[in-house]
Amino acid sequence: MKKVAAVALVVIALVWLLNTSLLATPPAGAPKILAHRGIHQVFDLDDVGNDTCTAERIEPPRHGYLENTIASMRAALDRGADVVELDVHLTPDRQFAVFHDWTLDCRTNGTGVTEETPMSKLKTLDIGYGYTADGGKTYPFRGRGTGQMPTLTEVFTALPNGRFLINFKSERREEGATLAVLLRFHPEWRKQVFGVYGGSAPTQETLRLIPGLKGYDRQSTLACLGRYVAYGWTGIVPEACHDTLIIVPSNYAPLLWGWPNRFAARMQAAGSEIILLGPHGGDFTSGIDSAADLSRVPDHFAGYVWTNRAETIAPLLGRHPAASTDQANRQ
Template structure:
């Protein structure tokens, strides 16, 4: 019996040594991505996924999400990519705004996509933001407006733009792709998209390099890697894309952070830690180890040593 166990252990050891992934060198550092353009912090333990404006936590951050002011601060702090929420408006424009409706965050009303850009630009985008239950509204009347995607594209010509299309119907996606096609050729490659799973094929109809990620495709990559990422067989679902990892999953990923990132880079992908509106901590700064960070805490990142 002992002999059989020893033979089995030896066989498994040899199989592991043969199948185990080789070591790779990093080809580039990670990058900072400004989540929703930067903004206020949230306590995700109590956040109910409704209105962000009345659930923020007081912090050193000066601005609110998805505004030109917050994007300016992010770019100044060294962020090379900006993640934004956009809505396809009733007049065919793209508004940079998160909520499905206007009533909570602004002094306007109605469904965001059913308003035109002129109306949206007339609103006070900081009107409803409060961190003390409505006792004070520090961003009300301070010049925060709903920006158009046109403004963002023109204002930041050398920054990557990661767009989360809130209006995920086919017509809106086709309109966004037509908008991109209207831009100069050198501008089109700087876009990445968070999309509904049903629309992924619209973003990358024929190409190998994926320009969009859905919640489902992102989860599949992580699960596939957990199952056999330790081996020589790298998941196709993680190739030629952006691999976005919630912090709670890092402990399950073989080679995290550096070898995980190096293998992704070897297969045409880049790795990012999904921090959202959480507070920055130095323990999550993996840029020198090949992992980017998607985070809205611009002040926290800016104050690092």
């Protein structure tokens, strides 16, 4: 029994030495900001399901920005965001509409499935039509969002210095192929695409067709993190964690071998970027959205911090607004 105990202690000591962050040099750099949907109207995540109309449960507005608009993205970039996340749908007239919802009924004055509606029709809609913070007594954004749903091409053109994480909302492989063709004809836009994620079929098709591009879907994330939890204590990084974007919900982060510094060093050596989110629970994962949430960001963290409140988190991380002032915040 003594020999067994001694062997066990040796194994535990070796595992500790291999994985402790106390003996790992933190990767150089500061946290980077990933602004989910730009700067936008936020809502309570409690009891939100896939079919919940979140525009009908926004908090009282603190600003005039609507998600996935060029104004909201510019505002996030002006406040220090390094990457802006946006959502796309490939329309029948072969354009990428930048809009979150699968259908139009919640946020707009239109109806129907977003991807089945021509961009020419989407351009006529008021994307602020359905927002209310008081159960429908008032609709503060009605009339202010008409014509404000952009195409992906318009985003790239209007914000040439921005970087974007593109979320495919469907499982249509042709979306990935279409994005690859778009970037082939406009190579100047390639540097603006930080990565892709979402539907597995379009995500994997884009990654297949665009060498060097990073991205993830549910399956690749589970493969990376699941295998790393299983044998990452050895120092071996699973192939699924190489040259990719690694999503880490902050409540699961302590389960990762060597979190934070040793894990970060291993992923950096594997050519991957870490994106730290808020706690995962139910169908949704929250962001790092308040001063209290920043306690979830490790000291010396140099990855990306996913936030729904770039306007709040950016100054807390030492970012300063650009000299330009966006008009939408003064309306």
